[in-house]
Amino acid sequence: MMVKNKPLNYLLNLDLVLTGAAFLVLVTITFAGVIMRYFVNRPLVWLEEVQLMCFVWIVFFGAGAAFRTGSHVAIDMLVDRFPQQLRKIVEILIYIAVVLVLGYFMIQGWSLVQQMGQTNRLTNIFKIPYTLIYAAFPIGCVLMIINYSIATYTQVFKPMIVGKEGDA
Amino acid sequence: MEISVVGLSALVLLLLLFLKVPVFVSVLAGSLIYFINTPSVPPQIIAQRVIAGIESIPLLAIPFFVAAGVFMNYSGVSKRVMQFAEAITGHMSGGLAQVNVLLSALMGGLSGSNLADAAMQSKMLVPEMVRKGYSNEFSSVVTATSAMVTPLIPPGIAMILYGSIANVSIGRLFIAGIGPGVLLTISLMMLVSFLSKRRGYKPVREKMIAGNELTKAIGVAVLPLMLPVIIIGGIRLGIFTPTEAGSVAIVYSLMLGVVYREMNLRDFLKGLKETITSTASIMIIVGAASAFAWILTRERVPQTITEFIVSNVDNKYLFLMMVNVFLIAVGMFIEGNAAMIVLVPLLAPVAAAYGIHEIHFAMVFIFNMAIGALSPPMGTLMFVTCGITRCRISDFIREAVPFYILLFTCLMLLTFFPIFSLGLVNLIY
Amino acid sequence: SPAAPAESESAGGADTPAAAAPVVIQIGYENHPGEPVDLAVNEWARLLEERSGGNMKMEVFPSSQLGSKNDIIDQMLAGSSVITLADGAFYADRGVPDFGIVFGPFIFPSWDDAWRLIESDWYAEQSALLEDQGLKILSSNWKYGDRHTLTKSPVRTVSDLQGMKIRVPNNTIQIKGFEVLGAAPTPMALGEVYTSLQQGTIDGLENPLPVLYNGKFHEVAKYLSLTGHVRNFTTWITGTQFFNTLTAEQQQWLMETGNEAGFFNNELADEATEETLQLFIDEGVEVIEVDIDEFAAAAEVFYSLPEFTSIWSEGLYETVKEAMQ
Numbered sequence: 022m023m024v025k026n027k028p029l030n031y032l033l034n035l036d037l038v039l040t041g042a043a044f045l046v047l048v049t050i051t052f053a054g055v056i057m058r059y060f061v062n063r064p065l066v067w068l069e070e071v072q073l074m075c076f077v078w079i080v081f082f083g084a085g086a087a088f089r090t091g092s093h094v095a096i097d098m099l100v101d102r103f104p105q106q107l108r109k110i111v112e113i114l115i116y117i118a119v120v121l122v123l124g125y126f127m128i129q130g131w132s133l134v135q136q137m138g139q140t141n142r143l144t145n146i147f148k149i150p151y152t153l154i155y156a157a158f159p160i161g162c163v164l165m166i167i168n169y170s171i172a173t174y175t176q177v178f179k180p181m182i183v184g185k186e187g188d189a
Numbered sequence: 190m191e192i193s194v195v196g197l198s199a200l201v202l203l204l205l206l207f208l209k210v211p212v213f214v215s216v217l218a219g220s221l222i223y224f225i226n227t228p229s230v231p232p233q234i235i236a237q238r239v240i241a242g243i244e245s246i247p248l249l250a251i252p253f254f255v256a257a258g259v260f261m262n263y264s265g266v267s268k269r270v271m272q273f274a275e276a277i278t279g280h281m282s283g284g285l286a287q288v289n290v291l292l293s294a295l296m297g298g299l300s301g302s303n304l305a306d307a308a309m310q311s312k313m314l315v316p317e318m319v320r321k322g323y324s325n326e327f328s329s330v331v332t333a334t335s336a337m338v339t340p341l342i343p344p345g346i347a348m349i350l351y352g353s354i355a356n357v358s359i360g361r362l363f364i365a366g367i368g369p370g371v372l373l374t375i376s377l378m379m380l381v382s383f384l385s386k387r388r389g390y391k392p393v394r395e396k397m398i399a400g401n402e403l404t405k406a407i408g409v410a411v412l413p414l415m416l417p418v419i420i421i422g423g424i425r426l427g428i429f430t431p432t433e434a435g436s437v438a439i440v441y442s443l444m445l446g447v448v449y450r451e452m453n454l455r456d457f458l459k460g461l462k463e464t465i466t467s468t469a470s471i472m473i474i475v476g477a478a479s480a481f482a483w484i485l486t487r488e489r490v491p492q493t494i495t496e497f498i499v500s501n502v503d504n505k506y507l508f509l510m511m512v513n514v515f516l517i518a519v520g521m522f523i524e525g526n527a528a529m530i531v532l533v534p535l536l537a538p539v540a541a542a543y544g545i546h547e548i549h550f551a552m553v554f555i556f557n558m559a560i561g562a563l564s565p566p567m568g569t570l571m572f573v574t575c576g577i578t579r580c581r582i583s584d585f586i587r588e589a590v591p592f593y594i595l596l597f598t599c600l601m602l603l604t605f606f607p608i609f610s611l612g613l614v615n616l617i618y
Numbered sequence: 619s620p621a622a623p624a625e626s627e628s629a630g631g632a633d634t635p636a637a638a639a640p641v642v643i644q645i646g647y648e649n650h651p652g653e654p655v656d657l658a659v660n661e662w663a664r665l666l667e668e669r670s671g672g673n674m675k676m677e678v679f680p681s682s683q684l685g686s687k688n689d690i691i692d693q694m695l696a697g698s699s700v701i702t703l704a705d706g707a708f709y710a711d712r713g714v715p716d717f718g719i720v721f722g723p724f725i726f727p728s729w730d731d732a733w734r735l736i737e738s739d740w741y742a743e744q745s746a747l748l749e750d751q752g753l754k755i756l757s758s759n760w761k762y763g764d765r766h767t768l769t770k771s772p773v774r775t776v777s778d779l780q781g782m783k784i785r786v787p788n789n790t791i792q793i794k795g796f797e798v799l800g801a802a803p804t805p806m807a808l809g810e811v812y813t814s815l816q817q818g819t820i821d822g823l824e825n826p827l828p829v830l831y832n833g834k835f836h837e838v839a840k841y842l843s844l845t846g847h848v849r850n851f852t853t854w855i856t857g858t859q860f861f862n863t864l865t866a867e868q869q870q871w872l873m874e875t876g877n878e879a880g881f882f883n884n885e886l887a888d889e890a891t892e893e894t895l896q897l898f899i900d901e902g903v904e905v906i907e908v909d910i911d912e913f914a915a916a917a918e919v920f921y922s923l924p925e926f927t928s929i930w931s932e933g934l935y936e937t938v939k940e941a942m943q
């Protein structure tokens with residue numbers, strides 16, 4: 022999916038830059054961990070916590086991008102058999118439902134992040150605040166809502182509007 | 190009383206699932222219904238359960254092997270491996286499909302994760318199969334079904350977990366898994382051969398290659414073929430864990446990309462992007478599913494049904510059949526390892542009381558969980574594969590029917606003939 | 619007592635307002651069904667229901683079914699009615715750094731020293747500090763067991779440990795506790811330990827005997843050194859937020875039955891330790907009696923590591939040693 026607006030396009034791909042970097046860090050430290058444990062006999066004790074942080078970030082920041090590339094799985098067997106009018110209505114309802122659910126999770130994710138802040142929970146070795154790790158969740162929900170809205174607009178609503186204009 | 194809330198949650202989940210709402214959102218919506226209606230649980234716990242489902246080191250194998258599959262495609266590794274595989278299997282009908290099955294059995298020797306196996310082969314093998322004329326849905330189903338072999342062949346996470354919960358020797362469970370693993374591998378190869386003949390996936394050559402041609406085929410693929418050697422060797426020598434093997438595979442295929450000069454920076458970035466979107470779409474389902482499983486566990490749904498079965502059945506074989514039906518149903522909604530943690534302590538002692546051998550029961554249990562991972566509505570293996578290959582779920586399920594029949598046949602053999610689970614164990618111990 | 623079940627049944631069935639809406643508590647822990655802790659928790663649940671006349675109920679979730687220890691602690695901090703098992707090493711990470719010392723190597727010469735410590739003023743102060751962090755200790759008299767070391771090659775002296783990769787839980791106290799003995803501590807998820815030991819990725823692990831036995835690690839590591847580096851007593855906690863919603867009477871029922879179940883647990887734990895030791899021997903494990911004094915002496919530097927002295931109260935080691943007199 023492409024958005025014509027160039028600055029917006031850059032902004033939208035920021036998530037991929039961040040997750041890409043997190044993934045490279047993840048592979049590098051895992052590989053380094055093998056070397057350090059087997060060849061140097063000094064296991065990296067902080068490995069696990071950094072690996073998990075990268076993992077959580079990759080998943081939740083990447084989940085928004087996955088809407089742009091259409092990677093999220095859905096079961097389409099019923100809806101695609103509906104008559105066209107009904108299908109459009111259902112697709113609008115689906116859109117509303119998805120945004121509501123993701124909105125709820127954004128709010129609860131944010132409460133969890135606030136709790137991490139209040140109780141000052143840190144990782145064991147590097148003392149990384151859990152606010153930083155768990156923040157990926159509510160932010161990811163926001164990114165998912167934005168990306169999903171754009172994807173739905175270009176795939177569902179825009180053809181509908183264009184289609185109507187074509188009919189006229 | 191809380192059971193009705195759980196029922197409503199499950200209903201909402203199923204409704205949205207079949208109305209084309211993304212799978213993970215449907216599952217999250219089901220969980221949301223529960224949290225809204227259960228004031229005694231602080232609602233932010235729902236976010237914790239989703240994140241907790243992802244924060245697991247063994248699951249890191251998924252992004253690693255997804256990336257390994259992706260980068261093997263871009264670096265020219267897959268192409269060479271496939272040329273080699275085709276040279277070896279070209280005389281068989283459905284040669285590449287056979288390769289797909291065999292590769293899972295081989296992968297089984299180093300990894301315990303069926304999801305990682307399916308993810309990697311969906312990335313690496315399926316595009317190649319489609320290019321050679323196999324249908325996408327057939328390739329997807331073969332990939333997903335054969336991934337079931339991976340946790341059966343040692344090592345497997347499921348057996349380690351089962352052994353430590355039910356107090357059964359893990360070493361013996363490992364050995365016991367080989368029987369069902371080989372049974373499944375061979376019967377899958379037979380089914381694939383049969384279906385390929387019917388579909389007209391013809392052999393590309395008349396006879397198996399030999400002599401000079403074979404040497405040449407090996408020569409082209411020698412560096413890529415070193416990868417399994419490095420991985421298996423590395424794990425066996427204790428250099429790295431199966432999870433870490435994924436990162437080694439990535440580094441090696443990137444190195445080969447440099448050697449072959451087939452991968453440029455652009456390909457690398459594209460591969461990175463593919464890795465991330467695939468990983469995110471798989472893992473967010475895993476996270477959502479684990480939140481839902483937490484709800485079912487907290488409300489003691491599986492526990493209650495188990496108690497019902499146990500108190501109403503008094504025949505050994507009827508018990509086993511009920512367990513089969515129940516476990517497949519559970520496997521459809523709860524990830525296998527999570528289900529095992531809850532159910533093994535409840536069911537294993539009962540099985541023992543019926544005089545069912547502990548290892549026999551363990552194999553039946555583990556096989557059931559594997560089937561559940563392949564079945565709608567929430568089979569994780571199915572979603573992982575379809576997510577990557579872009580196969581429609583409806584096409585997948587239609588194509589999978591003969592495979593389901595095969596799996597149930599295998600399950601019945603395992604259930605009623607303990608020899609499949611116990612034969613090797615008795616031979617060795 | 620034989621009369622007890624009937625009593626609780628009649629109380630549960632009574633039509634009093636209390637019986638209509640009992641307080642339901644979820645208790646979650648890592649141990650699997652059948653282990654001493656699990657059996658004792660079930661006893662606690664039984665005692666509590668009986669003592670409160672059905673007014674309080676405890677739902678039992680073994681095998682980390684409710685989540686990891688840290689997850690459950692976060693749940694109680696959010697206000698959930700949950701209880702979990704945790705110990706000093708965790709409280710150190712939850713804002714009470716001094717608490718970590720109870721997990722230091724060889725801090726307790728005997729179990730009696732540990733039991734005296736939990737009755738001391740120092741311990742009460744630490745518990746109060748923990749309450750300020752939102753966590754209420756309900757019971758501290760639970761013996762989790764002596765932590766011993768299971769390895770692939772024999773460990774008879776401290777020098778045998780040199781460079782050995784020993785799996786430890788992922789916290790600074792246990793990592794440093796093995797580092798001072800010359801080992802290469804390797805944090806790793808318990809689920810990965812079996813194959814890692816089998817393939818030789820790591821050389822050993824440490825835990826109380828029943829946990830070592832249930833994980834079947836002795837199938838792939840044949841030497842058990844009775845190092846007893848940590849006398850692991852453990853505690854049950856809940857959130858102060860939930861605890862304060864209970865009446866004084868309910869609070870007392872909960873805590874006193876917890877302590878009674880603790881004594882029940884300790885008997886089971888001693889029996890299980892003896893049984894598993896015999897099982898290890900029967901299954902071909904070489905059990906090695908090490909010179910504890912040698913190990914304790916080597917571990918002494920632990921208490922002057924800057925990682926700890928910089929966050930601990932001054933003279934903490936001496937304070938604690940005095941408190942257990």
Ligand code: NA
Pocket residue numbers: 296297298299300301302339340341342343344345
């Ligand atoms: Na395996």
Ligand code: NA
Pocket residue numbers: 289290291292293310331332333335336
């Ligand atoms: Na396969």
